[in-house]
Amino acid sequence: MIQKYPIKELTNAAKEMAKGNFSVRLKSKKKDEVGELITSFNHMATELEQIDNMREDFVSNVSHEIQSPLTSIRGFTKAIRDDVIPKKDQHEYLDIIYQETERLSRLSENLLRLASLDSEQHPYHPVTYRLDEQLRRTVVATEPQWKKKSLQIHLDLESIEVFADQDLLDQVWLNLMTNAIKYSSLNGEIEIYLSRDADEVKVTIKDTGKGIPKDAIPHLFERFYKVDKARSRTVQGNGLGLSIVKKILTIHGCLIDVVSEEGVGSTFMINISVKK
Ligand SMILES: Nc1ncnc2c1ncn2[C@@H]1O[C@H](COP(=O)(O)OP(=O)(O)OP(=O)(O)O)[C@@H](O)[C@H]1O
Ligand SMILES: [Mg+2]
Structure with a gap:
């Protein structure tokens, strides 16, 4: 009308x-x-x-x-x-x-x-600090969890400085590392790489865990999204971890990408542009 x-x-x-x-x-x-x-x-x-x-x-x-x-x-x-x-x-x-x-x-x-x-x-207080040291601290902080599952951790970290909010990025590495541990079975492996390529710093967190189905990948960073909705009490979580990761990375102007295969494992890749 x-x-x-x-x-x-x-x-x-x-x-x-x-x-x-x-x-x-x-x-x-x-x-x-x-x-x-x-x-x-x-x-x-x-x-x-x-x-x-x-x-x-x-x-x-x-x-x-x-x-x-x-x-x-x-x-x-x-x-x-x-x-x-x-x-x-x-x-x-x-x-x-x-x-x-x-x-x-x-x-x-x-x-x-x-x-x-x-x-x-x-609050957003960027400072210049050593990212490799921060990643190493995350591994140490999560040691009780990965030891409990007898996971092997491999680190290959170049010594690299970034300009970012250290507290916020602490949360990013903690959430990604917690997921890598949580969705791994006993005796799995987690690899963490840090390298620099021209003006981009790359962090890769790779696990040999249960993997993520293809159709779930576009939804991973949504609030409350869980692949397994009816999961048991033993795997805890509210599906908020990755949405917090995404939010913090967006504030920093950083990108995150995921490659995963069910039964093989998942790799989360983060690109941080080096602005000083
Ligand atoms: N490394 C991983 N391997 C396999 N699945 C994963 C991995 N990381 C995330 N997922 C899947 O993505 C979903 C969303 O992850 P997210 O971290 O946001 O939530 P959560 O781990 O379930 O809970 P929370 O982080 O709030 O404690 C998870 O429920 C899980 O199904
Ligand atoms: Mg989580």
Whole structure:
């Protein structure tokens, strides 16, 4: 329908949108200024609708991630309280309850981290520092986790300085390394390379873990995305690690790429342009 009173229609549509109805669209075939205004209005409505959908998805994801640990905490505490679980097994169930509280606490930490990174005033303090030393520290910090799985770690790190926010990049290497460990089986291998090629510094983190299906790769960096949605309690995580990685790298103007094959392993490659 082409409006007889386009400005009036536009005013009504804007009022609808102010009430939260983002599905309103107006039609116009005219190429004049009003027609252009209507096209822009429709474009704005589409964008707002997308943001609104994302917000709804986000809330439902957060609720789900909160609900599932709470369900097991509630179930197991009740079972222990009602003496349904024999004394000798109680320790095991208390351990699960403890792990679930850790999961909730990690979720809130990661949500706060994302909120801070999303905000305009997120702290960003780049300094010049040795990236090879930082990567080595990440390997040391994660030693209990990779030792537990008897993973072999190979490092081939050139001594390289970068200009970046050290705390933020700490988080990137930690999240990538944690994934490499988490999705590896016993006795696997993790290789970390650092090299410089003209004005680009390359970091490669390669594992011999379970790999990622092809159709999952485009979604890896989305918030709450997990390949295995119904995974067991033993593989923990909320699917936020890689979205934080991506966000931090975007702030730095860096790129990340993934190559992976199921049953063979995954390689994450990060390019940092050297600006000094
Ligand atoms: N190195 C890897 N090998 C195999 N799969 C991986 C690897 N890294 C990530 N994935 C897959 O990508 C998904 C998203 O990773 P991401 O780090 O964002 O979340 P997570 O590890 O599930 O949870 P979190 O990092 O929030 O604790 C994981 O659930 C996993 O399925
Ligand atoms: Mg992770």
